[in-house]
Every structure is written in structure tokens, then in C-alpha cells.
Amino acid sequence: MVALPMMDVAARLDRLRQRLADAGCDAVLLTNLVNVRYLTGFTGSAALLAVLPDDAVLVTDGRYTFQAAEQIKAAGVDARIEVGGLSGQRDAVSLALQGVVRVGLEATNVTWARQRTFATEWLPDAEMVATENLVEELRRVKDDGEVARIAEAARIADAALAAVRHRLVEGITEEDFAVELDFEIRRLGAAGNSFESIVASGPNGAKPHARPSDRRIGPGELIVLDFGAIVDGYCSDMTRTLCVGPPASDTLQRMVDVVAESQAAGVDAV
Template identity: 60%
Template sequence: MDIVAMDTAGRIPRLQALLPAAGCDGLVISQLSNIRYLTGFTGSAAIVLVTADEAVLVTDGRYDSQSAEELSRARVTARIEVGLPPVQEKVLEEAAIGLRRIGLEAGSVSWARQRHLAADVFVRAELVATDGLVESLRLVKDEGELGAMRTAAAIADAALARVRPQLVAGIAEVEVANTLDFEMRTLGATRSSFETIVASGPNGAKPHARPSRRLLERGELVVMDFGAVFDGYCSDMTRTLCIGEPASAALGRMVEVVRASQAAGLASVRAGVAASEVDSACRTVIAEAGWSDAFVHGTGHGVGLDIHEGPRVGPTSDATLLANSVITVEPGVYLPDHGGVRIEDTVVVTAEGCRPLTTSPKDLMV
């Protein structure tokens, strides 16, 4: 597959075009995923100030050469200044001269940080809260981003294919999780998208159970939720498996209902559709089976540089799905007396429907 470059260089100009409508002369970006999105910089410490005329990235000496290399590689035009925090703040103060209103990312700036910036850095400007300016750009993925996510999903698929034959009675949940993580790294992942979930038997009734020393048993359900990161972008997938035949008819029915629920949700995905409609499609199937109270979370979420980002796919979401957004569809049923079932895929929203990125078989038995 040909590798398509991401259009990182075009992102700051698109953000600059949003500033007037947001009532800002400039925007301070402190959320690291947003900084990476705008500039290609992957370090752990930086601030970016975007004005109508320029972008300034400040960081510390650990990232002197890295920042220059990464912005050059991404073909991003920005001024880079390196120094200790007092030097960085002086650079930002001088770059903000003449600005009347400067936006802060409300979701990632603490009250104490806002007070410091107002009193000691941007003393001549009014600081205003902004919400989701960069995130609105991140909703729609370019071909380079989709390529990275396809690779991340393929890595996760291949890792599960390697691990699936190793699922036998007597192996511990944590051993399975560790093996999955190892295989994803071996196959090219930078890291796992999040802490891998392997939850067997009654543990499966906890949607975000942590892998334990509990041993897998024949006939019980095993929920496996995991993902890989490639070039900064995440994948997310859940499969529910069983060693041998399910021990009860109830377990088999749980799987059938969730499988039908997910199919209904996937069939409803399309650009222009309300995200809440996808949730409703999944939730209706589970409610008709008598388990509405056992579906205890939203149907899905956006995926990208962060494992959880917009749009939210749930009953109260006000988002409308956009072409080339990437979301998950992951209904579940959780019954403490039986265990849990969740089936999840990461998909690209298209004008006609959706295109799956995760493609592992959904066969129950191993």
C-alpha cells in the first residue's frame, strides 16, 4: 500500500481562518495532541501561539533539534523558540503584542494556569475560553491520517490472529493481555492505544475491567478490547470469544443480540446522520431483547490521535457524522451472573455508509 503524506502544513492556515469567528486575535494551544496535529511535533512539552500572521512554538532544550526536524519534515511554517519556562513566556508575551483577545483551550487549561497567563504573560490582552477549535479540524481525517489508522488497525488484527490460537483454559487474563501488547509492538506499533482489556467470565460484566491473574475457563466468554498506535494514530477493536461451546444458552443469546445490535449500528452509519441515531439503532436491538439496562455506555466515539475524541456516539450526542470521520461502534451487554459481551469495530464514515478499518473475524469459539 502506498503511503500518503499527511497534510500537516495546511492545518495552521485552516485554524487561522477560524479565529475571527471565535472572537480571537490569537489562540494558545497547550493540548499536546492538538500541537502534534498542527505542527508534527511529538515532544512532551510545548506551547503554540497561533495569530493571524504567524505561529510560534516554544519548548525546552530537550527538544531543540527534534522540534526543528519534525516541523521541517511536516513542512510546517512556524517560528521555534527554545529555552527554560521564563524564556518561553517572554517569547509568547512579545509575540502577543498588539493582540486584544487571546483564546485558551478551556478543556486543557487549569484555573491556576489561566490566572498565571493573565497576570504574568499576556498582561495586555483579554484571555477568553475557547472550545473545540482545533478539535473541529481533527474531526475529518485526511488520506495520510486514514492511512496511518488503516495500518494501526491491521497491526491489531494481525496481533489477534497470532494470539487467538493461544487462548486455552488455564491461561491468565494478564498473560493474554501482555502477549497481545507484545505482538502489536512486534508488528510495528509504537504502543498500545490504551491499557488492553482481557476480561473473562464474571470480569467481563465490568466494561473496563483490568486484566487479572484469573484463569480462563472453558465455556465462558472472554472480552478482549485493545488497539495499536501507528505514527501517532490509534485503532480500537473489541472481540468476545469463548473457549469451546458457551456453557449456557444465555451466553449464546447474549452474543447473538450484541452481534445483531452492532450490525444495526453499522448499517445506520452514513455521512449526514446524527450520531445519536447510530446509538439508537444499537440500543433498540438490545432493548427489544429485554436488556436495555445492561447496555451501560454509549455506542462509540471518535478515534484519531487520541483514543477518545469527537464525535461522541451516544444517546445525548448532538454531533452529525461527517465523511472521513472515524468512529467506533461498540454495543455491549453486561450481566454480573453471566459475564459480558462487547463487539467493536473502528470505521470510516462515508457518503454511502462506512468502511471498516478493523476486520478481525467475529467468530465466537476458539
């Protein structure tokens, strides 16, 4: 994989802090792991992040003692790390947010049961404030490092298809082609697939989200492919419609011609 420019992770916490007052909270407890990663660079599967006006505390479990320290240091993020089991995490969050009057929670990520646990057991003296899109709105604007990762994810997916598309003329099944495409995406350096790849041939192409089946791909058929790659947490998503040789019928040829003409008209319009 090509060398990618650094992302400005370290500056993100301060941009979030600037949004707290407008959200009606004095601090925020983040539970969405995608947002935690965006703000800290930490990629573990369990974490909470308390963000205060003058402090930030990442809380995780013992599996990630070394990883958390390494990744936060690499990202240049000014945050403390607390490690413990469930009770230890509760105590760390309670201590970090002690004295805070209004604590924001991510409303779209916290269940009612978890909100009640935070309100009655973890932070009984604070008011829980439902927030929406505090971090997501920051994520909408990408820096150069983020754009580069999205571009690399698109490049890998495109190269993966180019490497395996010859298999379509060999009578391969949809399932087997999906496996080979997915493997090539990983081989080229992606962390994984953005989602389960769609390989839909012939009549299966009429299903918007068809799952690869044991159906063999035949000559003259149209094949809808929907796939993507993940690079450092950033995804690509592309759809391609291919034909195995010349279209098998006048109807299929007309479909190809109409779509091609429509696409060309759209390109000319912009």
C-alpha cells in the same frame, strides 16, 4: 509497517487562522499537546504554540531543540521555534504575542491557575478569551493520510489478536494474555496501545471496564477483549468477544446466538 501516504500538516495552520475571528480572538495560544502535534507534527512532551494571522511560534524546552526543528521541517510547516526554560518560554510567548489585543486559550485544557498566570505574568496587556474546539473541529475531518493511519492501527490490532489468540486455550491468565497481546501490537509496528487492554473472562465479562486479573481463562468461557493500537498518533479501538471452544452452557450458547443474530440484522439494515 506498510508505507503510509503523507498527511497535509502544512495546510492546517491557515485553516485554524480562518477560525480566529469567529472565536473572538486575534491570536491563540495552544497548550493541548495533541493539537500542537496536529498543527506542527511536533511530538514532544512539552510545548506551547502561538498562532497569529501571519506567524506561528512553537515554544519548547532544550530537550527538543533538534527534534522540534526536524519534525517541523519534515511536516513542511511554516513556524518559528523558540527554546528555553520556563522564564525563556514566558519571554518568547510574550514577545510573539506582543501587541495582540485578544488572545484565545483552550478553555478545556487550561487550569484556572494557569489562566491567571498567563493573564497577569505572561500577557498582562492582552484580554484572555476562552475558546472551545477551535482545533478539534478541524480534526474531525480526516485527510487520506490520517485515514490510512487509522486503518493501519486497526490492521495491526487485528493481526496482533490473530497471532496470540491460540493462547486462550492453554489456561493462560487474563494478565498474561493482555501482556502478550500488547507486546504483539508493539512488535507489529505500533507506537503503543490506544489504552490499557481489557481481557475479561467468565464473570469478569460483565464488568464494562474490567482490568486483566490473575484469573485463568477456562474452556467454554466467553472472553471480552477491548484493545487498540497507535500509529503515528492515530488510534484504533476494537472489541471482540471470543469463546474458548463450544460455550459451556445453554445460556452462554443462547447469548452467542442472540448477539450473532442481532449483529446480522444490523448489518442487513445498513
